[in-house]
Amino acid sequence: MPRRISRCVVECAVTQAILLGLLSFLSAFALAGAEQRLILQTSPLAGFQHYAGPSLFPLMRAGDNLSLRREPANPHDDKAVRVEWRGVQIGYAPRAENVDLARLMDRGAQIEGRILHLQNSRDPWKRVLMELYVVQDEER
Numbered sequence: 001m002p003r004r005i006s007r008c009v010v011e012c013a014v015t016q017a018i019l020l021g022l023l024s025f026l027s028a029f030a031l032a033g034a035e036q037r038l039i040l041q042t043s044p045l046a047g048f049q050h051y052a053g054p055s056l057f058p059l060m061r062a063g064d065n066l067s068l069r070r071e072p073a074n075p076h077d078d079k080a081v082r083v084e085w086r087g088v089q090i091g092y093a094p095r096a097e098n099v100d101l102a103r104l105m106d107r108g109a110q111i112e113g114r115i116l117h118l119q120n121s122r123d124p125w126k127r128v129l130m131e132l133y134v135v136q137d138e139e140r
Helices: 007-032 053-059 099-106
Strands: 037-044 065-071 080-085 088-092 110-118 128-135
Touching: 037 099, 053 088, 065 099, 080 099, 080 110, 099 110
Parallel strands: none
Antiparallel strands: 037 128, 065 080, 065 110, 080 088, 110 128
16 A cells, blocks of 8 residues: 655655755856846735735835745734835735745745836735845845
8 A cells, every 4th residue: 555645744845855956056156156036936915905005105116125024923824924115014925825935934045025016006916016036145
């Protein structure tokens, strides 16, 4: 009878392999002197309407830096990744896309972001499109 492997064991192994591959890739780039960023994902900003986003929207520009903070004690999502613009919370990384992001951050990877696109839309999911990337030590 084949042995059954739990989903958690498989997810942890896959995440570890991805992280090790990512770190090896970034190390190779550092040796080559290339820009040391690796784009992880492009996502809409979640929760924009519930935080300072609407009042700050007129001040935001494409290309502005975003800071990310893990919130493992968040009562709604233990993989929550808070997004800040100029030190003020404007929302979260979408729950459907934050599992690998949270795992990387929990393992010490420095993740940052920037505003990729702004759209003056009634739909808050279409207002801010962000790009999230891993930063190599020398760039911090």
